[in-house]
Amino acid sequence: MLRGLCYLWTASLLPITFSGQLHSELTGVLDDCFCDIESIDVFNNFKIYPRIQKLTERDYFRYYRVNLNRPCPFWADDSHCSIKDCQVEPCPESKIPVGIKSGNYNRYSQVANANTDIVDCEQAQDLGAINSTLSNYSKEAFEDWARHDDAQDHFCELDDETSPDADYVDLLLNPERYTGYKGPSAWRVWNSIYEENCFKPRSVYRPLNPLVPPRGGDDDGEGFYNWLEGLCLEKRVFYRLISGLHSSINIHLCAEYLLAEGWGKSLWGPNVQEFRQRFDPAETKGEGTRRLKNLYFLYLIELRALSKVAPYFDRAFVNLYTGDRQEDQASKELLLQFFNETKAFPMHFDEKSMFAGQKIEAKTLKEEFRLHFKNISRIMDCVGCSKCRLWGKLQTQGLGTALKILFSEKEIKNLPEHSPSKGFQLTRQEIVALLNGFGRLSTSIHQLHSFRALLKEKR
Numbered sequence: 102m103l104r105g106l107c108y109l110w111t112a113s114l115l116p117i118t119f120s121g122q123l124h125s126e127l128t129g130v131l132d133d134c135f136c137d138i139e140s141i142d143v144f145n146n147f148k149i150y151p152r153i154q155k156l157t158e159r160d161y162f163r164y165y166r167v168n169l170n171r172p173c174p175f176w177a178d179d180s181h182c183s184i185k186d187c188q189v190e191p192c193p194e195s196k197i198p199v200g201i202k203s204g205n206y207n208r209y210s211q212v213a214n215a216n217t218d219i220v221d222c223e224q225a226q227d228l229g230a231i232n233s234t235l236s237n238y239s240k241e242a243f244e245d246w247a248r249h250d251d252a253q254d255h256f257c258e259l260d261d262e263t264s265p266d267a268d269y270v271d272l273l274l275n276p277e278r279y280t281g282y283k284g285p286s287a288w289r290v291w292n293s294i295y296e297e298n299c300f301k302p303r304s305v306y307r308p309l310n311p312l313v314p315p316r317g318g319d320d321d322g323e324g325f326y327n328w329l330e331g332l333c334l335e336k337r338v339f340y341r342l343i344s345g346l347h348s349s350i351n352i353h354l355c356a357e358y359l360l361a362e363g364w365g366k367s368l369w370g371p372n373v374q375e376f377r378q379r380f381d382p383a384e385t386k387g388e389g390t391r392r393l394k395n396l397y398f399l400y401l402i403e404l405r406a407l408s409k410v411a412p413y414f415d416r417a418f419v420n421l422y423t424g425d426r427q428e429d430q431a432s433k434e435l436l437l438q439f440f441n442e443t444k445a446f447p448m449h450f451d452e453k454s455m456f457a458g459q460k461i462e463a464k465t466l467k468e469e470f471r472l473h474f475k476n477i478s479r480i481m482d483c484v485g486c487s488k489c490r491l492w493g494k495l496q497t498q499g500l501g502t503a504l505k506i507l508f509s510e511k512e513i514k515n516l517p518e519h520s521p522s523k524g525f526q527l528t529r530q531e532i533v534a535l536l537n538g539f540g541r542l543s544t545s546i547h548q549l550h551s552f553r554a555l556l557k558e559k560r
Contacts, residue, residue, distance in 0.1 A: 127393050127549075133334065133341070134401060136448035141397055142546065144446055149404075150547045152439045153540045158273065159432040160198050161421040165533050168260040168267040169490055173483035175293065186280040186359065186367070187486040191268035200424025201529070202269070256471050257478040257501035260494075262530060272495075272537060275488060277350075278357030278369055282486035288312055290483055291347065298473045298480075299343060300336045301328075309388055322386065335455050335466055338402075339473065345399030346496060348392040349545040351379045353492075356548040371548075373555050393549070399500070400542045401450045404443055406503035407539060409513060411440035413527065416518055421532075436536075452507045467508065474501060492541075499538020502531040 130137045156162060169189060194202070260267055288311045295307055306313065308322035329337060358372035380389035413419065414436060421432045456463040456470075478497045484490040506513070512525035527535075 127390055131394055131398055131401070133338065134398065134448075134450050136401055136450070138394070138397055140448060141400060142550070145400070145543055145546045146550060148442050148445075149439075150543045152435070152442060153536070153543050156432075156435050156439055157537050157540045159421075159435065160423045160425070160428055161201070161432050161529075162533055162536050163271055163273050164192060164197060164201055164269050165272055165491075165495060165537070166260070166262050166267050166269050166530060167491060167494055168264050169487050169494075170266040171260070171482045174479055175483055176289075186278075187282055187488050189270055189275050189487045189491050192271045192274075194269075196271070197269050198423035198425065198428075200422045200429075255501070256474045256504045257498045258475055259498070259528075259530065262528075270491060275491060276357065277353045277488070277492040277541065279354040279359055279372075279375075280486050280488055281359070282484075282489050285312075286485045287489075290480060293480055293483075294343060294477050298477050299340045300332065300473070301340075308386060322388065333466070335470055338455065339470060341395045341398045342402060342500065343477070344392060345395035345397070345542075346500060348380075348396040349399065349542050350492070350496070351392075352376075352396070352545040352548055352552075353541065355379065356551070371551060371555060373552065373559060376552050377556075396542070396545055400539075400546060402452075402507070403500065403503045403535075403539045403542060404446060405450045405452060406506040407440065407535070408443040408446065408449060409510065410506045410527075410535075411437075411444060412513060412516060413525070414440065416516070418519060456508075471504075474504065495534050496538045496541055498531065498534035499536075499541075502527065502535040503538075505531075506535075 128138055292310065292312050295301065295310075296303070301307065305325055305328045308325055329340060332340075355376040356371050357369050358375055359367055360370050360372065361368040378384055380393060382389045385392075414433070419433075421429050421436065423429055423432075456467045458466075478494070478501060481490060481493040481497050484493050509525050512522070515524060516522050
């Protein structure tokens with residue numbers, strides 16, 4: 102069935118061309134894996150994209166608790182955006198489902214669903230990622246584990262959800278789109294990520310770095326990619342994940358661009374010229390196609406993580422608790438259907454090829470990998486635009502959660518069927534970030550098809 106869909110879909114998916122000339126093709130097998138781009142397009146656009154859109158509209162997944170007021174730990178904040186489209190509107194307490202803000206574990210009782218005696222949003226001690234008929238021992242275990250942050254598991258700097266500076270944000274009312282945030286402040290964030298956290302020596306020059314003067318013939322990227330190919334698989338994967346995330350974010354900004362600003366109403370839509378500036382091989386010296394291929398690679402990594410974490414949610418006592426029984430049951434059914442689709446994909450990335458060397462060396466490399474990524478999550482607090490910071494933190498945490506899953510295979514296999522596990526657990530914040538972060542990748546690949554059509558019209 103997938104092959105048949107592939108033929109029909111790819112008949113309309115001509116290689117991405119710009120300015121009427123075929124400079125490069127976004128097609129074929131990806132590096133470091135055995136999956137082709139055409140199969141991902143078909144699978145995503147027909148199977149995954151419609152389901153992930155429905156899922157992220159559910160109450161459990163649309164409310165994300167985040168602290169957007171944490172200071173940048175690396176340099177003085179210098180550019181908090183004054184543009185109105187940069188601002189994030191926190192969700193009023195009255196709009197938050199009672200089960201989410203109360204963290205109530207007492208099933209679906211009248212007390213849990215009442216509008217009185219609700220624990221205040223800012224004082225909630227637990228978001229109730231899992232709700233069921235738990236024993237007192239299990240509830241005490243949850244509280245104990247929440248206090249015990251096992252740093253070996255986390256790839257991200259997690260926000261303190263109990264902080265008075267943390268707010269619930271309705272992601273559907275604060276969509277990711279172009280806000281006007283750009284220039285030296287934005288460049289510095291990405292430059293810090295690439296130059297200081299991607300295992301790159303300063304002697305190797307990254308192509309098209311806006312903060313470094315052009316170097317003539319050395320700026321075509323050949324030296325950089327010769328260096329990259331000489332790295333071990335794990336460090337190569339790290340760079341491609343970050344590049345893929347950057348590409349996905351750029352596609353969202355191009356697809357939801359401020360086209361016109363009227364009286365009280367703004368017009369948002371795709372900006373083909375902006376897309377070309379970021380991805381046209383002619384305008385990016387061939388970088389555009391590499392960037393897009395890294396997006397597909399990142400998609401595969403997160404897709405693999407989702408397929409592997411399915412057993413965690415298959416257990417009957419795990420609920421997506423909001424306090425509304427029907428809503429929660431429907432959400433879990435949708436989630437399990439979604440996981441079944443992810444498991445059906447025939448060309449998953451094989452994460453077992455990573456950290457497979459000598460035990461001590463592999464452990465050291467894995468820890469270095471984790472710390473580098475955790476540092477990137479901290480850099481997201483340096484983004485000057487609040488809305489960009491929101492989505493940067495969410496998508497970084499989503500990827501960090503995916504990595505945590507991929508490298509917890511043994512713990513997931515040994516999950517107890519009828520009780521929580523101290524060996525592997527996910528907070529509600531991680532679950533929301535994981536699904537919404539992957540939803541953003543799925544949307545990016547879907548939006549590429551729209552840009553193909555627009556480019557074809559312009560030619």
